[in-house]
Amino acid sequence: MLEKRLVTERIGKIRPESITDYVDSGGYEALKKALKKTRIEVLEEIEDSRLRGRGGAGFPVAVKMMAMAKESQTPKYIVCNADEGEPGNFKDRYLMENDPHHILEGMLIAAYATMAGKGYIYIRGEYSKSLKMMRQAISEAEKKGFAGKSIFGKDFDFTFEIRSGAGSYVCGEEFSLLESIEGKPGHTRVKPPFPTEQGLFGYPTLINNIETFSTLPVIMEMSGKAYAKLGTKSSTGTKLISLSGNVKNKGVYEVPYGLPIRTVIEAFGGGVPEGRKIKMVQLGGACGPIIPEYMLDMIIDFERFEEFESKVGAGAIIVIDDRFDIFDILKHTAEFFSHESCGKCTPCREGNTHLKNIIDKFHRYEAREEDMNLLENLARVMHQTSLCGLGQTAPTAVISTLHYFRSAYLERIEKSFLEEGHDAKYQNQQSRA
Numbered sequence: 001m002l003e004k005r006l007v008t009e010r011i012g013k014i015r016p017e018s019i020t021d022y023v024d025s026g027g028y029e030a031l032k033k034a035l036k037k038t039r040i041e042v043l044e045e046i047e048d049s050r051l052r053g054r055g056g057a058g059f060p061v062a063v064k065m066m067a068m069a070k071e072s073q074t075p076k077y078i079v080c081n082a083d084e085g086e087p088g089n090f091k092d093r094y095l096m097e098n099d100p101h102h103i104l105e106g107m108l109i110a111a112y113a114t115m116a117g118k119g120y121i122y123i124r125g126e127y128s129k130s131l132k133m134m135r136q137a138i139s140e141a142e143k144k145g146f147a148g149k150s151i152f153g154k155d156f157d158f159t160f161e162i163r164s165g166a167g168s169y170v171c172g173e174e175f176s177l178l179e180s181i182e183g184k185p186g187h188t189r190v191k192p193p194f195p196t197e198q199g200l201f202g203y204p205t206l207i208n209n210i211e212t213f214s215t216l217p218v219i220m221e222m223s224g225k226a227y228a229k230l231g232t233k234s235s236t237g238t239k240l241i242s243l244s245g246n247v248k249n250k251g252v253y254e255v256p257y258g259l260p261i262r263t264v265i266e267a268f269g270g271g272v273p274e275g276r277k278i279k280m281v282q283l284g285g286a287c288g289p290i291i292p293e294y295m296l297d298m299i300i301d302f303e304r305f306e307e308f309e310s311k312v313g314a315g316a317i318i319v320i321d322d323r324f325d326i327f328d329i330l331k332h333t334a335e336f337f338s339h340e341s342c343g344k345c346t347p348c349r350e351g352n353t354h355l356k357n358i359i360d361k362f363h364r365y366e367a368r369e370e371d372m373n374l375l376e377n378l379a380r381v382m383h384q385t386s387l388c389g390l391g392q393t394a395p396t397a398v399i400s401t402l403h404y405f406r407s408a409y410l411e412r413i414e415k416s417f418l419e420e421g422h423d424a425k426y427q428n429q430q431s432r433a
């Protein structure tokens with residue numbers, strides 16, 4: 001069996017709204033186990049697992065938690081990032097709707113280890129069912145004494161609060177998210193200081209993705225060392241993949257790192273419908289690279305992806321078959337980023353508008369060679385100089401297609417030139433300019 005269900009082990013076996021089902025299936029035992037250990041022992045267990053964040057950047061979880069644990073300033077906060085605004089990702093919603101207590105349990109383990117007293121869960125506003133499920137789970141956990149004061153009779157108090165996003169993609173970026181919880185517009189901050197030093201309301205804050213928190217009970221149950229044996233050297237454990245696009249079976253699949261992308265598409269997704277061929281695959285979501293079919297034997301692994309200037313990201317795999325025009329995909333991506341840029345810094349604010357306009361020219365068969373050069377320079381500048389990850393990754397689809405699908409750009413330029421009327425129109429524009 002290629003799927004390895006650890007984080008999603010209970011899904012489909014318990015009623016997600018029932019805390020009794022969760023407890024009867026061994027739920028909150030990992031927390032109990034953690035509370036029997038010292039805080040340092042819990043941190044060491046997580047360090048042994050070599051778990052990396054599942055929200056996109058893949059930062060080592062223990063490093064962040066240890067930095068937070070060292071801070072003496074109080075109060076300390078835990079923030080669960082459930083914004084999931086990246087197109088093509090839906091695995092966080094899957095976790096919230098199908099196993100909400102697992103997320104709470106993970107947050108409680110993190111809180112105990114880092115001495116945090118309050119947790120915020122920032123949920124994408126459009127996810128009404130997730131909001132309902134998480135609210136209900138918190139209320140049930142409080143009634144059972146798994147949240148609140150003296151949890152399991154220990155000197156450990158922790159409360160939860162839910163905040164709902166208002167539809168802004170950038171609010172998934174950690175600093176923008178913190179600003180949003182504080183009631184301010186969702187704009188990033190200059191770092192350092194990092195959230196573990198000065199996060200929410202200026203206090204030490206640990207912010208992680210839902211899947212990251214949901215993995216902590218698994219690690220406590222099976223031990224960090226056993227967890228680290230799964231997956232690959234640089235990427236231990238399992239990853240939830242949101243598989244979508246032109247595949248027969250779209251859905252969320254939990255797989256060990258190290259599995260080839262092609263296996264996920266064929267074994268879980270059932271391949272492309274009606275015998276069509278895969279033309280390209282976008283990895284991670286709108287902010288991720290677009291790769292050609294011949295690269296699908298690449299394994300899901302942080303290091304391997306980086307070799308190809310790719311990112312595992314939050315784990316989206318979007319399959320696009322041979323009916324689709326690459327410039328349709330790029331146009332949608334460019335429109336998305338142009339709309340979502342918060343406008344705080346020039347490379348992203350202005351860059352995304354220019355990028356969209358140039359892609360539009362390719363889309364309308366009006367592009368010239370100088371547009372391609374301009375696109376290349378613009379994408380590089382945006383990537384290198386934008387203030388936050390949104391502007392830095394907005395040109396990724398363009399950068400990757402300029403590399404892997406260069407011939408498509410050149411063909412489009414040639415066709416643009418030959419298209420009747422466009423050349424005359426172009427000449428007119430030049431003479432007017």
Ligand SMILES: Cc1cc2nc3c(=O)[nH]c(=O)nc-3n(C[C@H](O)[C@H](O)[C@H](O)COP(=O)(O)O)c2cc1C
Pocket residue numbers: 052053054055056057058059081082083084085086169170171172173174175207208209210212388389390
């Ligand atoms: C524009 C943008 C949007 C992001 N959206 C999300 C998101 O929806 N969920 C998420 O977990 N991380 C998101 N991130 C990454 C967070 O900034 C942060 O790295 C993450 O929450 C850390 O958690 P992890 O270490 O568990 O991955 C986003 C980053 C950027 C730049």
Ligand code: SF4
Pocket residue numbers: 170188340341342343344345346348349386387388389390391392
């Ligand atoms: S990169 Fe874009 S989203 Fe980020 S701060 Fe600059 S303008 Fe705002």
